[in-house]
Amino acid sequence: MQIEITTDPISPWQRLDSYQQQMPGLVGKVGASAVFVGSMRDFNEDESISAMRLEHYPAMTLKYLQDLVNQTMQQWSLLDVLLLHRVGEVTPGDTIVLVAVWSAHRAEAFAACRHLMEELKSRAPFWKQETLREGGRRWVGKNTPG
Amino acid sequence: MTIEVKFFASLRERVGHSDLQLEPAGITTVTDVWQQCTREAMPANVLMAVNLEYVQSGHPVHDGDEVAFFPPVTGG
8 A cells, every 4th residue: 555645746657557566466366456547627617727736734634545545445345555646836737646446346446446536535634726827826615526 | 832733725824824832721622722823703614633633623622732724625
């Protein structure tokens, strides 16, 4: 299991590939892998967005995500989880979040991946501040429903 | 010892503080911490945590605790 909060750009497919190469013990046990990649749009609520800044509460974010991943791995008997989240300055197209889960069967993989994303979006202490193309900045008030 | 208080995102800008240290005298709950740090009523949608765990406003606060206030979260 790996959880990482980073200011560096995330290359989701490269990270997945290198992570999977480090889990040889699970070859033959994994029957399902589910992956969610969330990236930045260049529009929100009818406004054109040129950039965004992601702030977080570092100690609480890490603890919240560790507890969430541990609970989710138990609930769905997952074999492994990789969770990456970007913070700092991002621009449209950048990957913001990667959630990958590995399990024996697809039902657990789909459900657990969805659960991790929905809980992260509704409870993990991250905040987005958008830079509008027309000028000015604004805090995002709430996430769109899943 | 003191109580460490943190504000994040739009709430940090609204109250004008990022980090504060409070003397524990007179503080029993999270609501008391808010009232000592700000001059306004607590907005209805404020989220709060003590020692990195979500709590409600009536949660007890002790010397040495870290108390945080923040707006609805928007990660992912």
